Amino acid sequence: MLLNPQLNAHGALTHLLSTEGLPKDILLRILDTAAAFVGITDREVKKVPLLRGKSVFNLFFENSTRTRTTFEIAAKRLSADVLNLDISRSSTAKGETLLDTIDNLCAMHADMFVVRHAASGAPYLIAEHLKRIGKHDIHVVNAGDGRHAHPTQGLLDMYTIRHFKQDFERLTVAIIGDILHSRVARSDIHALTTLGTPEIRAIGPQTLLPTQLAQMGVKVCHNMQEGLQGCDVIIMLRLQNERMNGALLPSASEYFKYYGLTPEKLALAKPDAIVMHPGPMNRGVEIDSEVADGPQAVILDQVTFGIAVRMAVMSILAGN
């Protein structure tokens, strides 16, 4: 049997690399722990000493101010020392290998690496290396790797869905947009499946849907009319600017016409359906402002829960 690289020998979470392969009880434990942290961020003093004296390194090989900021806030609210490494200007740029960089940071007694990388699998490579060199007390959190996974986004999406819909067992969830290039979609699909969601639908133009959706148990819909019917949860994806100018799509306005979420299209879903988006939004491209700012949107709740979920993940990894 292949060991799950995210779990240690006792079956406890030691890295968060993907929602794929995470047992249901661990997913639920993260969500339950996050619930406790939602309360803390509402308090006057938003700090707890759970990671005091720990060194958390933000290793962003790919720039993302938003995601880095959420991890930095989460770590600081846990009282950790946070070190932001500007990797593009670091030793890696001077020709040092990724694993030599990691070895060096381990030697500085790092406790946790939050890794964002354009290459799918980079956080796995780091986690495997840590195991090989016997650094079992250093933890990796994947903050987005290539098209592969973005597990904390997946988890905060699960938190948001559970918050508004209580459980997953009677839900119909639609994921809409550029699923082919979306690590968020992939992380959501795996988590939703493990948590028992009976119907997951993918909606988007043929060119932006991966071929393996059916074998992941996802129902492919090519138009919004069919896909939104009776939905409880709608997850919109960001359309990357570079896709719009490429060969995959005719134009942003054409895209909006067919796949942009307008009040009219939203009316096809259940009346109490919630609308989610990982941000940053392209208003007028994948989502109409009336929907984005409307009563069914829970997009800012996602952001709030995201801090709590990241605090929960870091806290669990650190052994609390």
Place this chain on the structure above:
Amino acid sequence: MLLNPQLNAHGALTHLLSTEGLPKDILLRILDTAAAFVGITDREVKKVPLLRGKSVFNLFFENSTRTRTTFEIAAKRLSADVLNLDISRSSTAKGETLLDTIDNLCAMHADMFVVRHAASGAPYLIAEHLKRIGKHDIHVVNAGDGRHAHPTQGLLDMYTIRHFKQDFERLTVAIIGDILHSRVARSDIHALTTLGTPEIRAIGPQTLLPTQLAQMGVKVCHNMQEGLQGCDVIIMLRLQNERMNGALLPSASEYFKYYGLTPEKLALAKPDAIVMHPGPMNRGVEIDSEVADGPQAVILDQVTFGIAVRMAVMSILAGN
């Protein structure tokens, strides 16, 4: 009656956007509070726990390492968590609107935004938005917006003047240089006026003086001989490099000849006149080194008081 956007319903300071429109008692309260913090920065341990657990976001849409650093020090000495957002590389750069960025940071439970922006009015826009969405416990500090205002610089200038001259009611203050493009000059003039300064003079080439000075109660002088006569306080402004190459001025050496503060020109003022400058100085352009390093210069005192004034502003906004 138009409500003052800087005050809440109870008349307390809730944002610091401009010295314009700030009541005298609030100006004085900030200066008095700063006096207490001047003592703290002299101590062995320069920290107080007034903002412990609070998240202060530095949103510098326009780069200014110096000003960002002063706010970062002030916030850290108040024990806040400081988050520096590299806005030029952030979601705003990915096409997200300014207010969507703000909404996201609010959802992360920000407590304070320190905003620097090239566009006049950007901090007002943010403050109005926070009011509209009911976020009454999130505060905005303007760290410089376009040509409009730089209120903490204005306040630290007032602190410096009061420190050396006790009160404002018998003073003659000269502001010298590129007043047209100076948010510092504007913030100083409003604060000096509210605090009862009887004579404020503006000295500079015609092309660098705004037309509305007279209606602000400022006396326009076109030469240093006339303007410096009998002055108690001399506020030099930085000449931006880009002005010197532009159409507004013949050359830096020409400028220095007419408006540069030399020991000879300084002798026209009162013997105990103080010389101020917001920094960074262009030695040999707007100010002679002999004056900059001389006994009448209080330029470094301004820097020291600046930290205390920023601590005072943040502390008052946070409700202490």
Place this chain on the structure above:
Amino acid sequence: MLLNPQLNAHGALTHLLSTEGLPKDILLRILDTAAAFVGITDREVKKVPLLRGKSVFNLFFENSTRTRTTFEIAAKRLSADVLNLDISRSSTAKGETLLDTIDNLCAMHADMFVVRHAASGAPYLIAEHLKRIGKHDIHVVNAGDGRHAHPTQGLLDMYTIRHFKQDFERLTVAIIGDILHSRVARSDIHALTTLGTPEIRAIGPQTLLPTQLAQMGVKVCHNMQEGLQGCDVIIMLRLQNERMNGALLPSASEYFKYYGLTPEKLALAKPDAIVMHPGPMNRGVEIDSEVADGPQAVILDQVTFGIAVRMAVMSILAGN
């Protein structure tokens, strides 16, 4: 008698500018203090409150993410507030002089400057200036100045050697590579000499060896066979990429052939010789991977000891 600019009137360390001229008792005190900090970085909570409330400014005029990170970690583990100044985008870039920048940071009540500068002597200039203006309680740590010195690297190298070889009095140490451009080599040679190392050898191509080695008491060897014979300690230097393309060296592979440390060449040294490298390594240029990852390499120990040594230096300077 010329006063040592690193010591105050009582002979105590007040700046760390170079290992050159540091008395043996001060070198040993730093190493002994570091030993205590090695234990701390192994603990669950890696923080001590020795620098609580102090403001440490990282002034990196030359970019070095690795070195800046080690100082930032060290300062944070001492509970200091750390301010990273992006000097390339700061007031210095706006034409402010270096000493005006320093005056401003002093006025903000800085406690320590960690300075990296491409110009040899820049940290001395700052230290002299602080003395001239009477700021005796502000300390300078040289984090690398031009080709001149990198004293914390020299000290961590001494710590590493003492850790593995107990004392210096019977050792043969070989330094290999581009000694001409290496501040690390210079700092190592001075420290080794003061600590009583009987034989220091320099190995490298003629074009990369400075002329004054003999008068520093260093034996020059032009080939590895001669130089490695009977060595206890081998210090490899990084070959800067720019050297390889220049006129000083034929090619990287040629360099590796003659001066790259391979298992075969390593076998010429004593069987228990240790291999050191300041990082980042160019594998296959100055060092073979088999050596870099082999049992005699202590390269990652150097990194670990480096944090402790920097904590020791900062702590001693701050008067603990």
